[in-house]
Structure formats: C-alpha cells, structure tokens
Amino acid sequence: MNERDVWIREVGTRDGLQSIATIFPTAAKLDWIEREAAAGVPEIEVGSFVPPKLLPQMADTAEVVAAAQRIDGLRVSALVPNLRGAQNAFAAGVDQVNYVLSVSEAHSQANVRKSVAEAIDDFGDIVAYRAAHPEYAHIRIASGLATAFGCTIAGPVAVADVVAAGEKLVALGADELVVADTVGYGNPAQCRDIFRAVLALAGEVPVGAHFHDTRGLGLANVDAALEVGVRRFDASLGGLGGCPYAPGASGNIVTDDLVFMLEAMGLSTGVDLDRLLEARALMESYLDGEATHGAIVTAGAPKGFVAASAANQGSARAAHAADR
C-alpha cells in the first residue's frame, strides 16, 4: 500500500446530505460509502449525531456507522455538536468524532446559544468523557473551527480569534483541528495567513481544511493551504450540498475535482479517480433533481495524464521487482 501525500475526508454524506431536500435511505448511504471507500477515500464523515427532529436526514447515523465499520481500512467519523452526541457516536462505534465550534462569537450565540468559551468547555467535556471510558481510548476527537474565514453575522473574523480557540482545543487534547470556511468567504491570501498561524500552534496535531466553493475560490484556497503545509482536506462528492437559499451556489469543494488537482500536482491521495467518478454516478442516481457540481466529470482527464497515486504504485511495484 502506498503512502498518501494528502488525506481526503469525504463529508458529502454529512454536510451534503443535510443540505438537500432528498432523504437518502440507509441503504443508499451505505451504497455510496462502500463505493467511495472502494475508490480509496480513507475517511468518510458518515453522518452526524444530532437530534433527529432537527435533521431527519441524519436519524440513521448510528446504523450507518455500524455498517460502515465493516469496510476494511476506512476511518469512520461523524459530526457531533456536543457531549451527548459524542456519547452516542462512541457507543455507535465511530473511529473519530468531529466536534465543531464557531470562532465567531456572534455565530456561536446564534447557532448554539453558547459563547465560544462555553463551546470550548464542551469540547473538554468530550475529551474528559473519553478519558473516563478506557474502552473509547482509541477514538480520535477532532474539532472544527467554523467561521474562521468570516461570518455572515459579524463579517470579518480575526486570525487571533482562530488562534486563541485553536490553542485551547490543542491544550485540551484535540487529535486534529479542522479550520473551516463555513460560508465560502475565504481567499488564498487569507488561507496562507490563517493556516500558517494554526499549523504553528498545532505542533504535531494534524490540521485540516474545510472549504466551501460558494464564491468559486475553493480550489484556489486548497492551493494556498497546500503551499503552507496543509495536507488534509474535506470535500463532497459531486459538490453535493450547496445552499438551499442560493440557487446555483455550490457547497463543499468537489471531491472529484480535488482528487484530480492533487494527483495532477504530483500529490498522491490513494484515490482512483475513475472509480471515484463511478461512486459519484451512483450517488447521483439517488438524487431527486438536486444539482451536482464539478468539472472533471465532464471534461475528463488531460491526454497523457498520470495520477500521482498510480505513478507511486508503479514505482512501488518497480521497486519491489528490483528487490527480487
């Protein structure tokens, strides 16, 4: 197995599905998850542990987690909004929980009626709960830093606020930080500033990026984040999601286009683009008219294109042959 240069987390099964009207049956979610894992995507955020009344699309997440755990080698993660959600996720058998807090005080209050400090305390409660339950010691606890690039209520958010929250989360024991451009406000210059600062505070703790393509800059932001050292990205197959209030606006960056870009740049993802596009077609077959996005699905790869993952596997094979 070749090592990956970049780790991709599929979030369409959570961020995408929670943003569209169609409710995927459990079997459809699993079909999608199995097919995308088989294409080589190493982690899938298969759902979120939120009250079913709030997000009926996510009501079957425990069942989805249990089934996804049967897929060899897949990291099964789920979003959790609080300790209660984390407890349910732990019990369901996740490999990782992805907690999220808003760096913007105004957004945090509006969204969860908590201050940023209270939301950080809640993260500490999740870590403490894991510490008190040795059977959950293997579960990773990540935290997202939402609205890090700006907020629809408060507007600009200071890098210092992102750093302050990130430092506290790391001190509390975060296994991963995910800096999120929740509403697609970010630009490449801002990415360099924010990720340089967060990578510096995080030390050995992995730092990922969660971009939305709302203003068309998603992959440009990936380029900027890559350049300063980020090697983990969230993305949504076919860009599923978008904003129900902005017709035509896309959601997360498109997993398929992201894989193409990284592989073309010589960065292996471990993902087979052709098989990923098959997974996309399967996912689309369950949609009820919702738009998908992306360019590589239409344009196809350039003539003579060699994916970095394929080249690496080739070299690995050649090296192995040379060993004999």
Add this chain to the structure above:
Amino acid sequence: MNERDVWIREVGTRDGLQSIATIFPTAAKLDWIEREAAAGVPEIEVGSFVPPKLLPQMADTAEVVAAAQRIDGLRVSALVPNLRGAQNAFAAGVDQVNYVLSVSEAHSQANVRKSVAEAIDDFGDIVAYRAAHPEYAHIRIASGLATAFGCTIAGPVAVADVVAAGEKLVALGADELVVADTVGYGNPAQCRDIFRAVLALAGEVPVGAHFHDTRGLGLANVDAALEVGVRRFDASLGGLGGCPYAPGASGNIVTDDLVFMLEAMGLSTGVDLDRLLEARALMESYLDGEATHGAIVTAGAPKGFVAASAANQGSARAAHAADR
C-alpha cells in the same frame, strides 16, 4: 488614479464570442466593451483579424477597434494569426496585437499547418513590419504561447519547449508574452514551474497568463501564478465561451470571479466589481441561451468585504487630503 497591482485583459469579446453560436451585432459588442471599460477593466481584446469566412463573429473587428478607440484610457487589443492579420489590425488602429503560436509541434501543424519555427518566423515578420512603418511604432506586439500546459493531440508539453519558444520571441522583440493553457490542462504545480521559467527568461518583458477553467482549476492556477510573480491575467466576463463539444464545460476563467479573488487578496485591479457585474448582465442580455458561469454573481461579496481597489482609492484620497 490608483496604480493597479494586477492587469486584467478581457478576452470574452474574442475568445468567448468566437466559441458561441450567437453572433453579436457590432452595437452589442460596443455596448459590452464600453460598459466593461467603464467598470475599470484596462484592456479588452475586442476581436481578431482572421478571415471572415473562418469566423463570421469577428468580421466587424476593424469597426469595433475604431469605435473602442474612442473610450478614454482603454488599451484596445486584437488577436492576429499572422502578418496579414497584423497589418489589418495596425491599419484599424489597435494599441496592441496579440499573436499566438502553439508550443506543441503537433498542434501547430494541425492548427495552422506550420512548424513552431515557422510560426516564430511569422512573429518576426510582424515585428519587422512595425519597424518598417514608423507610424505604427507605438503599437505593442504580444505573443501567446498556446498549448504550453499540454495539448489534446500530443499530450504533455515540455517546459523546455515553452522556454525555447519564449526566448526566441523575446529576442525578436516581443512586448509581452502570454502563456496559455489553451485546453484547461494546467495545474498549480505546473503553473509554478512554467511561470518561474518564463518570468526568468522574459526579464523586463511582461508575462501574462491565459487560463481556461475546463477542469475547474482556473483560479487555483491563478493563485499559483500570482505566487511566483505573474501580475497579468486574461479572463472572460461571465466565463463566456466554453467548448461547444463539452456541455457544461466553461471557457476562460471568469472575469468577475477573478476580480473578486484578487481584490479579496488585497491586490488592486482597478475594477469596480459591482459595475463589472452590471456589464455582465448587459452582456448576458444579448445571449441566445448560451450558458454563463461564475460564483460571485450568485453569492455576492462576503459581509464586510472591502475591495483592495476601493481601499487604495480610500488611502489615495486620505493622502491627498493630508497634502492640503
């Protein structure tokens, strides 16, 4: 007037219009050009001097050039495929001709039945013609390096081939080089390699980038090119163009999204985004069902967004006030 950090050339009036079925009447072209120039775009490639039989959309280019020349401060440029085209462009009164050759030998042969060396000789003929006609001494002669990022016939193109052609064009007296990803094959890593090499050979000669967004990486490529020092970009309002054979595929990068990205990054373009979007709406009103592209037109600017150009004007105004 504030200085621009980045120079944007609108090419939708040439690259866009030549790729769609609708033929814009001369008055519609001028309406578009006037409105976009008024938004602050400093250069517009208003058409091409090619045989009208080949491109009926461009038959009125001489007339468009003459009318566009009445717009104060606008650099009026036109594409020319050969000496004959350049002679017509000079006579029509352009400020600049944009010659284009293919770096890929196979593409050059297929496209214009000339070797790359012959195409470079043709460029020399244009420069010689200008030298022999002092009345045209003020006209800039640029050359595009097409298929620099790969070619649909030959596949990959070596950076050394781009450099070799670029060096010859500079030696012949090119006033500008424009490195073109003609079919949207480029990726950010490749951009850094190619533009570092071309900027190095070009010395004081300005180097621009011409990207197509065929595979969704257009603005990521802009970020990479910016990072190594490129400060000139071609773009098409509303991404007009695309490939008639690939439904949904977009053409040039979208001028409006490009302006948003640069201004958000703190790089002034001298372009007012709101007025540019008005020009886009006007352009769209002349379309007959052709798709346009872009994200900022739908999503709007982030809350609290301050364009670099506006900020600069503010500082300039403040500085002026302080002078009194």
